[in-house]
Amino acid sequence: MEYINKYVEENKDRFLEELFGLIRIPSISSIAAHKPDMYKAAGYWKKTLLEAGADKAEVFETAGNPVTYGEKIIDPALPTVLVYGHMDVMPVDPIDLWDTPPFEPQVRDGKIYARGADDDKGQGMMHAKAFELMVKTNTLPCNVKFMIEGEEEIGSPNLGKWCEQNKEMLKADIILVSDTSMLGADIPSITTGLRGLSYWQVEVTGPNRDLHSGIFGGAVANPINVLCSMIDQMVDADGKVTIPGFYDTVQEVSAEERALLGKAPFNEEKYKKALGVDELKGEKGFSTSEHTGIRPSFDVCGIWGGYTGEGAKTVLPSKAFAKISSRLVPDQDHEKIAVLFKDHFESIAPKSVKVEVTYLHGGPAYVCPIDIPAYQAAEKAYTDTFGNRPVPVRSGGSIPIISTFEKVLGIKTVLMGFGLESDAIHSPNENYPLEQFYKGIKTIPLFYKYFAEMSK
Amino acid sequence: MEYINKYVEENKDRFLEELFGLIRIPSISSIAAHKPDMYKAAGYWKKTLLEAGADKAEVFETAGNPVTYGEKIIDPALPTVLVYGHMDVMPVDPIDLWDTPPFEPQVRDGKIYARGADDDKGQGMMHAKAFELMVKTNTLPCNVKFMIEGEEEIGSPNLGKWCEQNKEMLKADIILVSDTSMLGADIPSITTGLRGLSYWQVEVTGPNRDLHSGIFGGAVANPINVLCSMIDQMVDADGKVTIPGFYDTVQEVSAEERALLGKAPFNEEKYKKALGVDELKGEKGFSTSEHTGIRPSFDVCGIWGGYTGEGAKTVLPSKAFAKISSRLVPDQDHEKIAVLFKDHFESIAPKSVKVEVTYLHGGPAYVCPIDIPAYQAAEKAYTDTFGNRPVPVRSGGSIPIISTFEKVLGIKTVLMGFGLESDAIHSPNENYPLEQFYKGIKTIPLFYKYFAEMSK
Structure with missing residues (x-):
């Protein structure tokens, strides 16, 4: 897709600078003193969406931190994608283990180092920039809504209620989220399960x-x-x-499904080496990927x-x-x-x-079916960009609000994550490879394209 | 002893003010940043000893914190008492549990509240003031040496070596220490055992x-x-x-000695209530005082x-x-x-x-025999001041240097403690009753008197 590559190439430095502006706001949701930063981050997101081409964008109050909502409705007859992300980040301690200050983003060896570089400012910003790309190149094939919250890292205590109160506004065909990882830079994967x-x-x-x-x-x-x-x-x-x-x-997972999940490439020696441990430790009778995926x-x-x-x-x-x-x-x-x-x-x-x-x-935990059009559109988009068909995986992480979306809004979620295990999210020296950031921006418009085609 | 009571009565406010001056120096030995305070405390002790009547007093360097040494030799033929104490104190955290700042001594309800009020600034100062009393009233019957160190709360890592290097100077017949507690304000006791x-x-x-x-x-x-x-x-x-x-x-303590130790008054219900616990917990087969005394x-x-x-x-x-x-x-x-x-x-x-x-x-642990003149002199002194003969007890606390004194200097130690369990040493709101402070100052000259008599 030439127009996609061209637009990203011409705007890549600006994209990065816009992400850095967001990262520099220390929006740690679990520390009350950072409350003002949550409003700064919400305002930053509003500005970002409007500049990208949203018809409107607004910062909503909740009982806790604010939610930024924006939308562009091009034709009510077209399918609607609701993008979810979060503007809040984890605390940064132990601070002395960071090589550079967590809220002063730096690029070293092709990676952005900062708290939130991946989770979820980096991955969230990809959606804003992919949206901008589609608007500016006149290729947007769906209606788009953004819902960016400020309490994901503390369990989204207020977003469920906010969704209930704004059910009509949030109506969509699918929720799209980038807040998970791939198995490796050359092994694309889509998370189909999340732990509670x-x-x-x-x-x-x-x-x-x-x-x-x-x-x-x-x-x-x-x-x-x-x-x-x-x-x-x-x-x-x-x-x-x-x-x-x-x-x-x-839920006891069937022997058949366990065999399928077991096909995801996993090298225990490499895994142990990367973590610096001599031995793993987990529930008897299950494999390492089962320990984190289904147990x-x-x-x-x-x-x-x-x-x-x-x-x-x-x-x-x-x-x-x-x-x-x-x-x-x-x-x-x-x-x-x-x-x-x-x-x-x-x-x-x-x-x-x-x-x-x-x-x-x-x-609660969440499971995404792999036979819905949105999953299949995501699968095709990754295949185009990464050259391999993505593997469905059960992740050990939790995004508790995903189950709430299904319960409250009745909408399924596709988890198009572009993070890597080495991104050290929640840890000192969190990072996000520039290549994943730009590949994400290139993959997302393809999802919209295929999703619109399949929804016809 | 009229002259004792009179001197204490006439000087009691000054005694207290001199103790407060020492307490106000935050000489926490386990925190490196307080190193300068150790020198302040050492200088304060030097001044205190000289003003009390020492012939000479000096601050000695060690590989760690300084030691203040002072002496008054009235007649080489008389017995010599070596007083040991420490100028360092424990850290003060959790600081928010203190009712008043730990290094700003205050008297409330007849008690001095401050870090070091008892351990060991309060108890140490009693010896300086008892020494002053004997000098000023011309009743000093022994030679006196003072050795006040700055590392007791971190295990006296340098005092053993310093003692070896100054063996001749430290020659004495008995070491006298007030750094332990009595069973109660009306139950005098002398600690005869210390845990390691x-x-x-x-x-x-x-x-x-x-x-x-x-x-x-x-x-x-x-x-x-x-x-x-x-x-x-x-x-x-x-x-x-x-x-x-x-x-x-x-050392398995004999049934006979266990029976003797068991005679020290102990009320388990009162003990639990004072600590706010519903149940005690200790090694099977031993009583509570055995748990802390001999196990x-x-x-x-x-x-x-x-x-x-x-x-x-x-x-x-x-x-x-x-x-x-x-x-x-x-x-x-x-x-x-x-x-x-x-x-x-x-x-x-x-x-x-x-x-x-x-x-x-x-x-290591330490045990003091109860058949030596110094122990018996202490016993008589307490009996005079408190009206009851003191009980010998094994304490759970440790003063590791006491064993070193015996090993290096070949001198036994008598532990004339005047602290109370409620003094909350090492804890927030450490305190020391004024009455114990003044009774200590009155008891110590009697020890010197009886010890000189018994040594004749």
Whole structure:
């Protein structure tokens, strides 16, 4: 497609500069002090959509962070694509592990380094620029709507309600999202499954104040020791989560489908080497890609308590804390799992401590059928750009709002991700290869073209 | 003793003001940034000793923090008392739990509130003021030497060597220390045993960077989960430490001595209530005072890893850390225990992680015989001031340097502590009752008197 390559080639530096402008806004949704940045990012998105050719664009208030909505309706008889993305990013700590400041984007070795370079500012901006390309080259074959939210990284607590309130405005034939990864730069893939999530904070309280570990040590339960023991009890030696009822609604994937999923290329030695580990660890009876694709997980995301400063302080602390998350698979209900965990965790607490469990957020898993026109249009678009037919994969990540879209709006989602595993999203030195950014911008107009043709 | 009461009464406000001056210096030895404060505190002690009547006083350099030494030799034929104390204090975090700033001493309800109010600025200052009293009232019956160090709270890493280098100067008949507690304000007691200590930092590394817990969760070992499991394995269901060889050199206390120690008044309900716990937890087969007095312990003093900020960040972290300590009893060798722990902890690490154990510091336990003149002089002094004969007790705390004194200088130590359990040493809102402070100043001259008499 000559016109696509030409437009991207002529505008590539500007595209990058526009992405950098968005990245420079430190829109961390989980830290309240960054609230003003969420509004800056929402305004930036509004401007971007209007300049790209939207008929209108608007920043909507919610009970939490704002949503930017924009649209271009060229003909009500044509199919409508609703693009979803998020303007918020993850926190940046541990900040000292970043080679360059997270909100000062830099290109090194053909990659953009910055928080949000991939997730989801880089991938989101591809849609704005592909939209611009279609408008400016008079090739837009569908109506387009954009919905860019500011709370994805904290579980989209307000977007479901906002969708309900704006159902009519959001009417569309398909939702298009780029917020996932491909198997490799030369192995295109489309994510057809997403895990759900439950996320808790737990607080274990022992004595009513920090104690001298000499005077009391050995006689009084230490809340850190107790928390460690309780966490250790949550997963058994076979890697199974021990919460009663946890697996009751897990969809057992058929041997046939497991064989199909097993065809996605995977090199365990390379995988271990890339992570720097000598051995992997997962639920007995399942492969590594099954561990992340079709099985739930149980991870402590953070832990703290007692003295964590320099040197040695002998203390028997009063409290210990952990942030704990579980990735869920169809048909686990995150709210039911939230309660099962709380009940179980409290039940295993010894009498020597008090335990408080707070459910922070969660969402259900999602599965996308591969026989719908939108999936097939995406498949063709990738094949054109990458030279290979994309593989359908079940991803371990969660975008809880995707299930909500189906429930509230009745619309399926196609996950056209262009990220790579090496992008280090959520980690220090997050990055996004320039090639993926530009290939994404080139692939998206092809999706619109094929989707419009197939929808005729 | 009228002259004692009179002198204290006439000078009590000045005594307090002089203590406050010392407290206001934030001499936290475990934090390198406070190094200049250590020199301020050392200079303050020098001035205090000279003003109290020392012939000379000097600040000595060591490889670490300084030591203040002062002396008054009235007659080489008389017995010599060497007073030991420390000018350094513990860190103050969690700072938000303090009702008033830790280095701005305040008197409320008859108690001095400040870091170091008891440990060991308050208790140390009592000796300076008791010394002053004896000098000014011409009642000093012994030669006196003071050795005030700046590294007690970090395990006195340089004092042993300094003692070796100054053996001649430090020659004495007994070492006198106030850095322990009494059973209660109306139950005088003298600590005859101190536990030893081993203190480690451990680092567990999983993947070489923080990972997205969705994309990798379930397939890659989480270092926090692993650390929790490893810590949980260190103590069994009976409260016994599982390190092979850990108990091999533990002195089993005879049934007779256990019965004697059991006579110290102890009210479990009151103890639990004061700590705010519903149940105690300790090694099976031993009582609460035995847990802290004659048995070793295993406590995590601090733990951290992953995301510990506000809200929810889903991450599978690269690293998890803990600070771990064990209180030791006679005849456990802290250096041998250090190695046993390291070997065992490393041996239980799964191949999916890498473990690094660093030994931070430690020291052996100490036992003071109750049939030496110095102990008996202390017993008489307390009886005079408090009206009851003091009970000998084994304390759970550690003053590792005490064993070193015996080894290097060949001198026994008597632990004349005046602290109370409610003083919250090492904790927020550390305090020291004015009454204990003044009673200590009155008791110490009586010790000198009886000790001089008994040594004739």
